[in-house]
Amino acid sequence: MGAQFYFAPEVRLIDGRIIRNLTDATAFVREHESRPGVDQRDEVLHALERARNKDEAQAAARLFLHWLEELEVIQ
Helix, strand or coil, X not given: CCCCCEEXXXXXXXXXXXXXXXXXXXXXXXXXXXXXXXXXXXXXHHHHHHCCCHHHHHHHHHHHHHHHHHHCCEC
Protein backbone atom coordinates (compact mmCIF):
# COMPACT_ATOMS: atom_id res chain seq x y z
CA MET A 1 0.00 0.00 0.00
CA GLY A 2 1.45 3.33 -1.02
CA ALA A 3 -0.26 6.08 0.93
CA GLN A 4 -0.72 6.21 4.68
CA PHE A 5 -4.05 7.34 6.09
CA TYR A 6 -5.36 7.23 9.64
CA PHE A 7 -9.03 7.61 10.50
CA ALA A 8 -9.59 10.31 13.10
CA PRO A 9 -11.59 9.44 15.00
CA GLU A 10 -11.13 5.72 14.62
CA VAL A 11 -14.06 3.88 13.04
CA ARG A 12 -15.82 1.63 15.54
CA LEU A 13 -17.87 -1.22 14.11
CA ILE A 14 -20.82 -2.88 15.80
CA ASP A 15 -18.84 -6.13 16.14
CA GLY A 16 -16.28 -4.32 18.33
CA ARG A 17 -13.61 -4.05 15.67
CA ILE A 18 -11.77 -0.75 15.31
CA ILE A 19 -10.59 0.52 11.93
CA ARG A 20 -7.57 2.77 12.43
CA ASN A 21 -6.01 3.05 8.98
CA LEU A 22 -6.21 1.93 5.35
CA THR A 23 -4.55 -1.39 6.20
CA ASP A 24 -7.33 -2.19 8.68
CA ALA A 25 -9.92 -1.05 6.14
CA THR A 26 -8.45 -3.23 3.40
CA ALA A 27 -8.44 -6.28 5.67
CA PHE A 28 -12.09 -5.69 6.56
CA VAL A 29 -13.14 -5.34 2.91
CA ARG A 30 -11.26 -8.49 1.91
CA GLU A 31 -13.25 -10.49 4.48
CA HIS A 32 -16.51 -9.70 2.71
CA GLU A 33 -17.67 -11.52 -0.37
CA SER A 34 -18.43 -9.49 -3.43
CA ARG A 35 -22.11 -8.97 -4.16
CA PRO A 36 -22.13 -7.75 -7.78
CA GLY A 37 -24.87 -5.27 -8.47
CA VAL A 38 -25.61 -4.96 -4.76
CA ASP A 39 -22.70 -3.01 -3.29
CA GLN A 40 -19.40 -1.40 -4.16
CA ARG A 41 -17.11 -3.84 -2.36
CA ASP A 42 -14.76 -4.36 -5.31
CA GLU A 43 -14.52 -0.63 -6.07
CA VAL A 44 -13.76 0.08 -2.41
CA LEU A 45 -11.06 -2.60 -2.29
CA HIS A 46 -9.42 -1.36 -5.48
CA ALA A 47 -9.44 2.24 -4.24
CA LEU A 48 -7.85 1.23 -0.92
CA GLU A 49 -5.20 -0.93 -2.58
CA ARG A 50 -4.31 1.62 -5.24
CA ALA A 51 -4.09 4.76 -3.09
CA ARG A 52 -0.63 6.17 -3.77
CA ASN A 53 -0.87 9.70 -2.38
CA LYS A 54 -2.74 11.71 0.24
CA ASP A 55 -5.62 12.70 -2.06
CA GLU A 56 -6.18 9.14 -3.27
CA ALA A 57 -6.01 7.86 0.31
CA GLN A 58 -8.62 10.37 1.45
CA ALA A 59 -10.90 9.50 -1.47
CA ALA A 60 -10.53 5.78 -0.72
CA ALA A 61 -11.30 6.40 2.96
CA ARG A 62 -14.48 8.32 2.06
CA LEU A 63 -15.58 5.53 -0.28
CA PHE A 64 -14.87 2.95 2.45
CA LEU A 65 -16.91 4.91 5.03
CA HIS A 66 -19.81 5.24 2.62
CA TRP A 67 -19.70 1.48 2.00
CA LEU A 68 -19.71 0.81 5.75
CA GLU A 69 -22.75 3.04 6.15
CA GLU A 70 -24.56 1.04 3.45
CA LEU A 71 -23.70 -2.17 5.31
CA GLU A 72 -24.94 -0.58 8.56
CA VAL A 73 -21.93 -1.84 10.52
CA ILE A 74 -20.75 1.44 12.10
CA GLN A 75 -21.59 2.07 15.77
